[in-house]
Amino acid sequence: MNHKRVVHIDQHYISGLAENRQEVITAIYRKFFPRIKRYILKNTGKEADAADIFQEAMVAIFQRARKGDFVLSCPFEAYLLTICRNLWLNELKHRKRQEVTNQEANVYKDKSAQQLGEETLLDQERDRFFWQKFELLGRSCKDILKLSWSGIGMQQVAEQLEISYQYARKKKSECIGRLMELIKNDPAFAKLKYE
Amino acid sequence: MSKNYEHILAYLDNELSAEERAAFEKRLASEPPLAAEMDLLKEAQSRIAFQLKEEQAIADFQSHLQEAIQEDLQDKPTSFIKRYGLYITIAAAAIALLIIFWPGGSESLYRQYAQHPQLALTERSTDSEALAADATEKFNAGQYATAFDLLNDYSSYHPNDPEIILFQGICLLELGQAESAIPYFNQLHESNAINRYEGTWYLALTYLYISEQEASQTNLDRVISLLEEIPPSSAYYEEAQALLGEL
Numbered sequence: 001m002n003h004k005r006v007v008h009i010d011q012h013y014i015s016g017l018a019e020n021r022q023e024v025i026t027a028i029y030r031k032f033f034p035r036i037k038r039y040i041l042k043n044t045g046k047e048a049d050a051a052d053i054f055q056e057a058m059v060a061i062f063q064r065a066r067k068g069d070f071v072l073s074c075p076f077e078a079y080l081l082t083i084c085r086n087l088w089l090n091e092l093k094h095r096k097r098q099e100v101t102n103q104e105a106n107v108y109k110d111k112s113a114q115q116l117g118e119e120t121l122l123d124q125e126r127d128r129f130f131w132q133k134f135e136l137l138g139r140s141c142k143d144i145l146k147l148s149w150s151g152i153g154m155q156q157v158a159e160q161l162e163i164s165y166q167y168a169r170k171k172k173s174e175c176i177g178r179l180m181e182l183i184k185n186d187p188a189f190a191k192l193k194y195e
Numbered sequence: 196m197s198k199n200y201e202h203i204l205a206y207l208d209n210e211l212s213a214e215e216r217a218a219f220e221k222r223l224a225s226e227p228p229l230a231a232e233m234d235l236l237k238e239a240q241s242r243i244a245f246q247l248k249e250e251q252a253i254a255d256f257q258s259h260l261q262e263a264i265q266e267d268l269q270d271k272p273t274s275f276i277k278r279y280g281l282y283i284t285i286a287a288a289a290i291a292l293l294i295i296f297w298p299g300g301s302e303s304l305y306r307q308y309a310q311h312p313q314l315a316l317t318e319r320s321t322d323s324e325a326l327a328a329d330a331t332e333k334f335n336a337g338q339y340a341t342a343f344d345l346l347n348d349y350s351s352y353h354p355n356d357p358e359i360i361l362f363q364g365i366c367l368l369e370l371g372q373a374e375s376a377i378p379y380f381n382q383l384h385e386s387n388a389i390n391r392y393e394g395t396w397y398l399a400l401t402y403l404y405i406s407e408q409e410a411s412q413t414n415l416d417r418v419i420s421l422l423e424e425i426p427p428s429s430a431y432y433e434e435a436q437a438l439l440g441e442l
Contacts, residue, residue, distance in 0.1 A: 017256075020252060020255055020256050020259060022259045022262065022263070025256075025259045025260055025262075025263050026262075026263040026266065028263075029260075029263040029264060030263075051264060055257075055260055055264075058256075058260055059253070059256065059257065059260075062253070062256045063249070063253070066245075066249060066252065067245070126238075126242060127242050127245065127246060130238070130239045130242040130243050130246075131242070131243060131246045133239075134239075134243045134246075145243070146247055148208075149240060149243065149244035149247065150244075150247070150248075153208070154208060154210070169201070169204070169205075169210075170201075172204060173200045173201040173204055176200045176204060176236065177200050179239060180200070180232070180235065180236065180239070183235070183239060
């Protein structure tokens with residue numbers, strides 16, 4: 001399952017995105033957006049849909065790129081298009097329309113692109129899911145978890161929040177309990193694929 | 196359950212003694228639900244901590260992305276330039292040279308500024324492909340009457356395509372039928388099409404042409420106000436400003 005992926009020459013797009021470089025973002029937009037737009041327009045979408053899907057895909061790729069261990073093993077275009085296509089298919093499902101053509105299907109036959117694209121979207125879905133649960137916590141829980149996950153020890157957390165160390169630990173444990181409950185009680189949790 | 200979290204947290208936060216740690220690891224090995232619970236907690240922590248750390252970076256990224264898109268939208272003529280390739284750049288360079296070196300007086304302003312982009316419709320792969328190739332060839336060879344007829348046929352496959360409308364207008368203008376060209380350019384000028392400022396530019400040129408033909412000043416105010424409407428983001432801004440200077 002974890003065989004080594006060979007880095008594709010387009011990896012520079014990933015590095016440029018990870019560094020948040022404007023010129024790389026602009027270059028990607030100019031080079032690849034027209035094709036995405038064509039695909040969306042051919043599949044019952046509008047120009048505004050194409051822009052939304054492109055942005056969503058780019059944010060997913062950006063977040064994945066920021067995690068540092070990402071190896072692009074296929075052309076960037078195929079990877080981006082796979083993600084856009086999957087996002088658009090989901091959107092159409094929401095809109096209850098499924099008449100999607102296979103006009104650009106050749107791109108998606110790139111197995112590596114398909115796999116990478118799916119992994120990226122799943123990764124983003126998980127990020128979002130856990131974040132939404134965190135957002136449901138109360139203010140004091142968010143503060144204590146935020147501090148304790150910023151890389152400082154519980155002693156310092158307690159000092160910064162001006163509470164006792166014992167209380168800080170107890171409170172953190174309660175907050176974690178609450179967070180885990182929110183995660184496990186959401187039916188969407190069961191739907192997130194885990195290998 | 197919260198008790199378990201206390202243990203897991205103490206373990207993850209490195210707050211257990213060596214013996215406690217060993218004992219807890221033993222439990223992890225023999226209690227898969229506990230191990231699964233710890234994995235889930237680790238994942239939640241790593242994903243949420245990532246989002247917390249990345250909040251600013253994501254906001255920056257989104258604003259960079261918006262910038263790229265906005266820049267392109269404002270520059271819609273840029274995609275027009277892309278589409279018509281090098282030709283329009285060459286035409287613009289030729290105009291610049293004319294402006295710099297024009298000895299003045301002997302040719303009309305209209306002629307100086309009417310440097311048309313080349314037509315390039317061959318990208319479109321539809322039933323009308325052959326028609327597109329013919330129209331492109333004729334227009335670029337300056338055979339405007341034939342090109343106009345071919346563009347008319349082509350437009351039945353692509354009704355209201357703003358780029359076809361532009362070139363139909365240019366054909367008429369080149370054929371000396373300025374009055375007939377006006378509705379074409381006006382349609383673009385009054386639209387939200389990506390090349391609407393090309394429409395504005397050509398409408399101004401058309402009135403300039405008429406004004407020169409009639410040797411009257413009556414249309415010049417119209418030319419000026421049209422040129423003033425062309426914004427800096429348009430590919431025709433510099434020409435418009437230069438022409439305004441001359442007027």
